[in-house]
Amino acid sequence: MKIQLDFGAVLSEWPLLLTGATWTVALTLIAVALGTLLGIACAWVRGRGMGAALVPWWLKAVVTAYVELIRNTPFIVQLFFIFFGLPAAGFKLSAEAASCIAMVINLGAYAAEIIRSGLEATPKGQIEAAQSLALSGRHIFWRVVLPPALRKVWPSLVSQIIIVMLGSSVCGQISTQELSYAADLIQSRNFRSFEAFIVVGCSYLLLSLGLRHVLNWAGARFLLGRR
Amino acid sequence: MKMFQLSKRGATWALATVSFFVAAAAQAQTALDDIMKAKVLKVAVQTDSAPYGFVGTDLKPIGLDIEMANYIGKKLGVAVELVTVVSASRIPALQTHKADLVIATLGKNPDREKVIDFTAAYSPFFQAVFGPKTVTIKGFADLAGKTVGATRGAMEDQELSKLAPAGTDIKRFEDNNATVAAFASGQVQFVALGASVAANMMTKNPQLAAEYKLLIKESPNYIGVAKGEDKLKAKVNEILAAAKKSGDLDALSKKWLGRPAGDLPL
Numbered sequence: 062m063k064i065q066l067d068f069g070a071v072l073s074e075w076p077l078l079l080t081g082a083t084w085t086v087a088l089t090l091i092a093v094a095l096g097t098l099l100g101i102a103c104a105w106v107r108g109r110g111m112g113a114a115l116v117p118w119w120l121k122a123v124v125t126a127y128v129e130l131i132r133n134t135p136f137i138v139q140l141f142f143i144f145f146g147l148p149a150a151g152f153k154l155s156a157e158a159a160s161c162i163a164m165v166i167n168l169g170a171y172a173a174e175i176i177r178s179g180l181e182a183t184p185k186g187q188i189e190a191a192q193s194l195a196l197s198g199r200h201i202f203w204r205v206v207l208p209p210a211l212r213k214v215w216p217s218l219v220s221q222i223i224i225v226m227l228g229s230s231v232c233g234q235i236s237t238q239e240l241s242y243a244a245d246l247i248q249s250r251n252f253r254s255f256e257a258f259i260v261v262g263c264s265y266l267l268l269s270l271g272l273r274h275v276l277n278w279a280g281a282r283f284l285l286g287r288r
Numbered sequence: 289m290k291m292f293q294l295s296k297r298g299a300t301w302a303l304a305t306v307s308f309f310v311a312a313a314a315q316a317q318t319a320l321d322d323i324m325k326a327k328v329l330k331v332a333v334q335t336d337s338a339p340y341g342f343v344g345t346d347l348k349p350i351g352l353d354i355e356m357a358n359y360i361g362k363k364l365g366v367a368v369e370l371v372t373v374v375s376a377s378r379i380p381a382l383q384t385h386k387a388d389l390v391i392a393t394l395g396k397n398p399d400r401e402k403v404i405d406f407t408a409a410y411s412p413f414f415q416a417v418f419g420p421k422t423v424t425i426k427g428f429a430d431l432a433g434k435t436v437g438a439t440r441g442a443m444e445d446q447e448l449s450k451l452a453p454a455g456t457d458i459k460r461f462e463d464n465n466a467t468v469a470a471f472a473s474g475q476v477q478f479v480a481l482g483a484s485v486a487a488n489m490m491t492k493n494p495q496l497a498a499e500y501k502l503l504i505k506e507s508p509n510y511i512g513v514a515k516g517e518d519k520l521k522a523k524v525n526e527i528l529a530a531a532k533k534s535g536d537l538d539a540l541s542k543k544w545l546g547r548p549a550g551d552l553p554l
């Protein structure tokens with residue numbers, strides 16, 4: 062069988078593809094920024110040792126419920142719940158806002174567990190040493206416990222971020238104009254589905270590799286401190 | 289296993305032979321006489337395309353197509369036997385004489401005309417924009433600045449993209465269910481849908497207070513008869529012409545689609 066590929070038909074729709082790539086990147090960056098912060102907060106609440114006595118039991122229960130709920134339901138269900146379900150409760154969001162929120166809460170839950178595993182790997186002696194220097198609880202967490210914990214789990218966190226970025230392809234289902242939405246729209250117009258998905262597949266590959274590099278570099282440079 | 293594999297040429301011959309016999313049978317032109325003799329009219333209908341043909345609460349087929357079948361049966365003075373088919377088996381049902389007529393949201397196109405014959409159109413099928421009763425829409429220009437949901441790649445999506453003004457925000461969804469859900473949850477102000485999907489949406493969600501707004505494209509339904517059955521075709525056309533004149537077709541269309549049949553092509 063001979064297949065005739067016509068990439069021109071797909072690439073001539075470059076404004077659509079560019080809009081798509083921009084949305085994919087924008088959604089991912091917001092998800093990374095807010096999701097990681099959310100993850101750190103939840104990891105602190107759930108983690109043992111670090112000022113855990115300060116956390117009321119109900120907050121712990123709420124955070125545990127959130128983490129378990131998100132990690133045990135599919136992303137597309139969470140997305141549809143926010144976009145199609147919440148308006149029934151009078152909470153109407155645009156497709157883009159719904160996508161953004163879904164990605165943040167999704168990454169937040171996974172990041173919480175990843176970061177918690179880093180926090181719990183902190184040697185007890187290290188915390189005790191900090192306490193003996195009369196550092197406050199907040200100081201101990203931000204300066205002593207968190208940086209080495211993040212350094213330990215950074216590769217898994219970056220992997221999770223990539224997964225969330227690739228998962229954003231589902232957001233096209235609720236009409237967010239991200240990259241796979243662009244591919245679907247192009248192939249529904251010119252029936253060049255093979256070419257459209259090759260182009261978009263390669264775009265995702267490049268975005269993933271690029272994002273991994275940027276995050277590895279930025280993580281080492283800014284977040285984790287130099288060894 | 290090898291001996292059971294048909295060669296390509298063998299398959300072509302087999303197909304040619306079968307179609308020869310089908311064609312020969314179709315030339316007989318006895319369908320109308322057979323129907324009158326047996327006092328039974330066999331009609332192929334679909335039960336998955338509300339409101340044209342679907343299953344009622346008593347598990348029996350109901351809908352516009354079924355009423356049309358019963359109407360023709362009554363005019364012929366014979367009983368009607370419904371043969372349930374799916375979309376892809378509508379034309380084979382005629383070719384294999386499982387049914388005398390196909391009344392199942394069947395659209396006419398040149399490819400189909402090669403294998404079966406069509407009577408006049410009996411009901412409208414159309415893609416249209418639907419929206420809330422509270423908003424007045426006079427033409428496509430009024431859609432500027434509004435959000436309209438459509439199913440990506442469907443006929444209505446493609447036609448709407450041509451008709452709607454530049455400022456229209458067309459939100460495209462994966463399938464009809466998602467498009468309907470987006471409208472039902474208020475995520476889009478209007479929807480572009482096929483008539484049957486829209487009618488289904490409106491009967492199931494009366495609280496939406498949605499109504500027909502703008503016509504996107506007409507694609508009426510025809511009754512299919514086996515190729516060459518001109519006597520039967522002429523008889524059905526006669527019944528349809530009378531029904532059109534008496535307003536019965538309009539009444540039928542109004543009852544199930546909420547819109548008169550209008551000027552249907554012959």
